[in-house]
Amino acid sequence: MKFAGFQLIATALHLALVGLAVAQTESAIDPLPSWNEGPAKAAILAFVARVTSEGSADFVPREERIATFDNDGTLWVEQPIYTQVVFAFDRVKTLAPKHPEWKTTQPFKAVLEGDREALKTEGKHAVEKIMAETHAGMTSEDFAKLADDWITTAKHPRFKRLYTECVYQPQLELLSYLRSSGFKTFIVSGGGIEFMRPWTNRVYGIAPPDVVGSSVVTEFQMQDGKPVLMRLPKLNFVDDKAGKPVGIGQHIGQRPILAFGNSTGDREMLQYTCGGDGARLGLLVLHDDAEREYAYGPADGLPASKVGTFPQTLMDEAKQDGWIVVGMKDDWKQIFPWSR
């Protein structure tokens, strides 16, 4: 009986291999169909081939194939304003009836009146006050529900689509391609870690533990006899610029071999990634497509932007260090899952 079982398995496996080989030849497809043929796509395919070919001098074992992606401007739209800031402003509007004093108190007055100039005058201090009122004083689980409820209804002002539909199709393909090539993919974003985690698995296939981001201090408390994590109005960690490699060290504990960003906030992450031994790939999205998405820099004479700044110094460093600059206009055949 045992022998019969093994024989059946052997026969079945043989037939399965033959069948799969036939199917595979028939369906050999481009893993990055929304990327135009060009140096960026070629560099990605060549890099993945190098690090995954056993026997290659650049072979990297599966457990060391770590890829980190910025979120705002790298995986989804960040113009005209960061999505999480829109969320915070919407929270102010929702909470306003309970805070009649906000009608006459800055920065809340400016948010309620849509007065961007007044908000700019208030500056950094305004952001802190708004975050304290809208992002703290509740449990992590309650905040996750608020964020998730909002993200499944709020729409981008220009594209009239959910923000989670304003993700870049070429990047969704790249994430899938890397994972099917044995990579582990992480988000490393300046955005709030608990703002992203409720929906990243659904949208990007990236589970909560694989999201690295900025955070507030949380405290273990008993609330009506139920143990919870309470979000306090105090910044814990800023996962931006030199904070990105630190966040990677804390959460991942391994130096990535591939990092993808789009602004000055990603510079140190790319330096850290590409500064390791062996094959490394650093990539930056350049938003140079005003027609299909947005155009901002100020590198290459593109309009300046406070959101997702890509200065000429970053372009120069990319050229010097061999980081791949991915131009939306030329390198991406399609921008969003629903658009060309």
Added chain:
Amino acid sequence: MKFAGFQLIATALHLALVGLAVAQTESAIDPLPSWNEGPAKAAILAFVARVTSEGSADFVPREERIATFDNDGTLWVEQPIYTQVVFAFDRVKTLAPKHPEWKTTQPFKAVLEGDREALKTEGKHAVEKIMAETHAGMTSEDFAKLADDWITTAKHPRFKRLYTECVYQPQLELLSYLRSSGFKTFIVSGGGIEFMRPWTNRVYGIAPPDVVGSSVVTEFQMQDGKPVLMRLPKLNFVDDKAGKPVGIGQHIGQRPILAFGNSTGDREMLQYTCGGDGARLGLLVLHDDAEREYAYGPADGLPASKVGTFPQTLMDEAKQDGWIVVGMKDDWKQIFPWSR
């Protein structure tokens, strides 16, 4: 041709399923052979069955099957002294020739002379001084190498085996069993995150990103033109007691459904885990086997211990909240991979 391919696959898959069914019946084996039959083993098997049976009221989707394990005293031996403290003391001895002043300066003098009484007198302050000298002022990668070199040579004073051999065989089986049941397994330890990460994948099958622990502040720096993370002599996070749920929130971002600990340091982790909705399992190792390992409590009249304290209040809470107390003596057939 396409049709032929699919037909082959269909035939092959059918045969494979028949073959596998035969093989599975023949080889149905106990997933926890080093656990004695008894209430603890039964509770684990019943819990896994409940949360993995589709259609069951307690079914939990794979992506929410999070299990967290303490390390010291839960996965490996913590007596007579925490392994990482032995590492720190050994570092003091290794570095001593470069620090002749240590011969006359506390707490280093006490470490060099093996004077435990003097160390106790120095107290908490001593630990901080020793950690600053032995655990900081180097890059994360250099520290990982030091830790890994040490752990592959240092031996436990009583068992005369590598510390990584003084891991509990029943727990290795449980980790494997949980993973094969779709769980994601994490370490959540008071020990140093960068002390554990170099070897946890090798020893427990738990990769660096899935290790949560205490940490020092790290800083992104350029060292001779090479980007590194420098470990500073400043505590960043203590992953113990109420810090454990906070560490879980930061690193995992999901409330576990199973948590396993062995001391007061794990109390809040079990509270947080078992305080969620749906099926939950909290477990505690009770070290009651002086012959094969160690016996300490002081619960149940066991000798008191400063390392891995298990007081009667914790035993009472376990009984009240339905946490499973796993007695080494009765519940574990075998303790270490190499012993009975």
